[in-house]
Amino acid sequence: MGPRRRTTALAATVVAISLMVAGGVMAATQSRDEAALQPTRAAADRGIERRVDRLLAQMTLDEKLQQVQLLSDGARSATRTPARAWAGSSAWWTP
Numbered sequence: 001m002g003p004r005r006r007t008t009a010l011a012a013t014v015v016a017i018s019l020m021v022a023g024g025v026m027a028a029t030q031s032r033d034e035a036a037l038q039p040t041r042a043a044a045d046r047g048i049e050r051r052v053d054r055l056l057a058q059m060t061l062d063e064k065l066q067q068v069q070l071l072s073d074g075a076r077s078a079t080r081t082p083a084r085a086w087a088g089s090s091a092w093w094t095p
Contacts, residue, residue: 056064
């Protein structure tokens with residue numbers, strides 16, 4: 001094996017080892033997606049959760065459906081002009 005081939009083989013080996021080390025370092029760090037999915041605050045107080053669950057259990061199905069309808073009506077009317085919302089038109093407002 002000539003000196004030129006030996007140098008090329010050595011360079012290829014160094015590049016391969018460098019890529020393996022870099023791959024290991026990258027695999028050990030957190031990706032941006034994983035960092036974005038981390039919780040931003042502590043869990044809610046269990047006492048509050050129990051009170052909310054108790055109140056929801058007392059609501060009838062009709063009351064729950066009316067709340068969902070109120071939310072959807074509010075979101076829809078915020079995107080239409082008042083005249084169209086009053087007239088009940090399904091046309092969307094475009095500025």
